[in-house]
Amino acid sequence: MATGSTIDLRPRPQRIGDAERAKLLEGLGFGRVFTEHMVTIPYREPDGWQRGTLVPYAPITLDPAASVLHYGQAIFEGFKAYRQKDGGIATFRSDANARRFNQSAERLAMPALPVERFVEAADTLIETDHAWVPAGSGESLYLRPLAIATESALGVKPAKEYLFLVFGSPSGQYFPQGVKPVSVWLCTDYVRAAPGGTGAAKCAGNYAASLVAQQKALDAGCQQVVWLDALEHKYVEEMGGMNLFFVYQHGSRTKLVTPKLNGALLAGVTRDSILTLADDLGYDKEERLVSTEEWGRDLENGTLKEVFACGTAAVITPVGQVKFDGGSWAIHGGEPGPVATRLRETLLDIQYGRVPDKHGWMHRVL
Numbered sequence: 001m002a003t004g005s006t007i008d009l010r011p012r013p014q015r016i017g018d019a020e021r022a023k024l025l026e027g028l029g030f031g032r033v034f035t036e037h038m039v040t041i042p043y044r045e046p047d048g049w050q051r052g053t054l055v056p057y058a059p060i061t062l063d064p065a066a067s068v069l070h071y072g073q074a075i076f077e078g079f080k081a082y083r084q085k086d087g088g089i090a091t092f093r094s095d096a097n098a099r100r101f102n103q104s105a106e107r108l109a110m111p112a113l114p115v116e117r118f119v120e121a122a123d124t125l126i127e128t129d130h131a132w133v134p135a136g137s138g139e140s141l142y143l144r145p146l147a148i149a150t151e152s153a154l155g156v157k158p159a160k161e162y163l164f165l166v167f168g169s170p171s172g173q174y175f176p177q178g179v180k181p182v183s184v185w186l187c188t189d190y191v192r193a194a195p196g197g198t199g200a201a202k203c204a205g206n207y208a209a210s211l212v213a214q215q216k217a218l219d220a221g222c223q224q225v226v227w228l229d230a231l232e233h234k235y236v237e238e239m240g241g242m243n244l245f246f247v248y249q250h251g252s253r254t255k256l257v258t259p260k261l262n263g264a265l266l267a268g269v270t271r272d273s274i275l276t277l278a279d280d281l282g283y284d285k286e287e288r289l290v291s292t293e294e295w296g297r298d299l300e301n302g303t304l305k306e307v308f309a310c311g312t313a314a315v316i317t318p319v320g321q322v323k324f325d326g327g328s329w330a331i332h333g334g335e336p337g338p339v340a341t342r343l344r345e346t347l348l349d350i351q352y353g354r355v356p357d358k359h360g361w362m363h364r365v366l
C-alpha cells in the first residue's frame with residue numbers, strides 16, 4: 001500500500017539518533033518504551049472518518065467533558081511487527097485484529113474503521129519508525145491501536161466524535177521471568193464477563209474491572225487470575241488477558257481442549273492460530289466447556305498433562321500451579337511441557353519468518 005494514501009505525514013523535524021535509540025532498546029521489557037511517532041484518525045458525524053496524520057508521539061489533549069472519560073467508550077487492540085530473518089519487517093495477522101477491533105466497536109456503539117485503513121495506519125507507523133523494530137531474540141514491535149469517544153457532551157448516548165490512534169512499543173518478554181510457568185488463582189468471587197456483557201469486546205472497562213481480582217491473585221502469591229463463568233463459577237473462561245488451553249493425552253493421541261467461545265470470552269488471534277496449528281502438528285482439538293472440577297480430576301487421573309495460556313504479548317505461557325480457596329494443584333511438575341513448548345516454537349518460527357508461512361498469516365511491511 002502506498003504510504004500516505006489516506007495519511008498525511010508530519011514527522012518530527014529531527015529524528016532520535018542511533019546511539020540514543022540503541023540505549024532505549026537495551027534490556028527491553030513490555031510496554032515502557034515508545035517509538036517516535038503515532039498515527040491519528042479523527043471521526044465526526046456526519047462526515048465519518050477523516051484523513052489520518054502521522055505525527056510525533058506526544059500527549060493528546062481532551063476536553064474534560066470528553067465522553068470517554070465519563071462513560072468509557074474505549075476499545076483497543078494489540079499485535080506485533082517482527083524483524084524477519086532477511087532483515088525485513090512483517091506483522092502477524094493484523095487484518096484479524098482489524099476485524100476484531102470492529103466487533104469491539106460494534107458492541108460499544110462506536111463506528112467501524114475500514115480494515116484497510118487500520119492496516120494502513122499501522123504500516124505507515126512501522127515504515128516511519130522501522131529502526132525501532134528490535135532484532136533481538138524474542139523481541140518485537142508491539143502495536144497498540146485504540147479508539148476513544150472525544151465528543152464533549154455529558155448526555156449518556158453514543159458519542160458523535162471519536163479518535164483512532166496507533167502507536168508502537170518495542171518489547172521484549174512480557175513476563176519478566178521468561179517462559180517459566182506462571183501460578184494462577186481461581187477466582188470465585190469477582191467475575192470478568194457475564195452473558196450479554198462486554199466480555200467478547202476488547203474494551204478498556206473489562207480491564208478496569210479485572211484489576212481488583214488481579215491484585216487478589218498477587219496477594220495469594222499467584223501471578224495471574226483465572227476467570228470462571230459468571231453464573232455458576234464453575235467453568236473456566238480465561239486467564240487474565242490470555243486464552244487457556246488444556247493438553248490431554250489419551251493413549252498415543254494428544255488433544256488440545258480450549259473453552260468454547262460463548263460471547264463472554266475474548267476470541268484471541270493466538271487461540272485461533274493454535275487451533276489451526278493443531279491440525280498441522282497432528283493434535284486433536286476440541287472447543288467445549290471446561291469445569292474446574294474436571295481440571296482437578298484429570299490432573300489427578302493423569303490424562304491432563306499440560307495447561308497453557310496464549311496471547312499476542314506473551315505468545316504461550318505454561319501454567320505450573322493452580323491455587324484456590326482450600327488447596328492447590330501442580331501441573332507438569334511446575335515445568336514447561338513439550339506440547340506448549342512445541343506450539344510456542346512453531347508460532348515463533350512463523351512470526352520471525354524462519355519457516356514458510358503456509359497459512360498466509362504474515363503481512364510484509366518492509
Ligand SMILES: *Cc1c(COP(=O)(O)O)cnc(C)c1O
Nearest residue numbers: 241242243266268269270311312
Ligand atoms: C487480547 C486478549 C486475549 C488474547 O488475544 P490475542 O489476539 O491472542 O492477543 C485474550 N483475552 C483477553 C481478555 C484479551 O483482552
